[in-house]
Amino acid sequence: MLGGRRLVALEDVSFSVERGEFLGVVGRSGSGKSSLLRCVYRRYLPTAGSIVYSSDDGEIDLSTAPDRGVLRLRGGEIGYVSQFLRAIPRTPARDVVAEPLISRGADGDEARERAAAMLDALGIPDGMADAFPATMSGGEQQRVNLARALVGAPRLLLLDEPTSALDPETRLLAMEAIKGLKNGGTTMVGIFHEMESLETLSDRVLALEAGRVRWTGPAREAAGLLAGV
Ligand SMILES: Nc1ncnc2c1ncn2[C@@H]1O[C@H](COP(=O)(O)OP(=O)(O)OP(=O)(O)O)[C@@H](O)[C@H]1O
Ligand SMILES: [Mg+2]
Known part of the structure; x- marks a missing residue:
């Protein structure tokens, strides 16, 4: 809610991520990408729907789990790289x-x-x-x-534009480090604006437009379809 007006950041968004998979998220500025990650990390509480996470102790709905449980997951299982560092x-x-x-x-x-x-x-x-x-x-x-x-x-890592401020050479270092973790079995959801990182790292891509899923498919098909995003 903002000034009494209800703003919808995300609507009817449904997707799944398999264990060990990297899901890339793209979309124009303001399309709801960061909001999506914040819902998974429970920075935001969705008004409807569920977010089911398979932890070592069974399935947990992150949209309704008690804070205590969510904090425990954040302590070890679920990592989050915010778009901007709070130094x-x-x-x-x-x-x-x-x-x-x-x-x-x-x-x-x-x-x-x-x-x-x-x-x-x-x-x-x-x-x-x-x-x-x-x-x-x-x-x-x-x-x-x-x-x-x-x-x-972590078992699940949420990355919000983790390489946006890096030059191409440094970006490669970051991608290598991210790949290393993925090879170790970490499941990831990552937001990228730039196609090279998206294609290199993602197995599948979810494209958002105005808070809705516009397209989802294998990363290798994303570049052509998403030109201009
Ligand atoms: N806490 C909030 N209160 C009000 N509006 C919000 C809030 N969080 C997100 N929004 C709105 O939801 C929309 C999506 O924001 P979001 O940060 O998810 O976009 P984004 O796709 O990550 O954009 P960018 O590429 O610029 O980072 C925006 O219009 C934003 O203003
Ligand atoms: Mg964002």
Whole structure:
């Protein structure tokens, strides 16, 4: 609701993602892509419908599950890379990335080592990992954000334009890191504006238009159909 007016961000959207699959999401700015991921991550509560997630403990409807259950899933099983980094003040990048591991009980030194290795893989070398993300460039911040989600190897990873601020070379590093996690079995839903990442990473594509599904099909058929999206 906005100023008493009801705005519909998504309507009649239905799709499924198989275990280990990468579903790419495309659509014009404002078509509802981020809202879709926010519903899955339970940032938004849909007014109707269900979002069924198969966890290790059985099926859970994310639209009705108690907060406690959702928080537990976010702690380990479901990762989310938001479109924009909310920089944590006065925390070095390495600690920002290690934090989710530590809060899950990992040893601090080991977690920081894994964090540094992930940052390095994304082109943020050791020296820079000591810096505060708030002082970093947009593309560096984006990679810190991505590293934080990748390092925990969640079962389901939601990526909201994780490579949008990166130059082609750095984007390749990010795609390699994402592919590495996918090869390890992580299921992913990722939003991309740019066709190369979409085609390289996705198995299937879901195209949104004005909050509805416009098209869904194999990634290799997406480019021709989606020219101009
Ligand atoms: N919390 C909210 N309150 C009001 N309107 C919202 C809210 N969240 C999303 N919307 C509206 O829903 C529509 C879809 O927004 P969304 O962020 O999902 O778009 P998007 O496809 O991710 O766009 P972009 O490519 O620019 O990131 C927009 O018109 C937006 O203003
Ligand atoms: Mg968005």
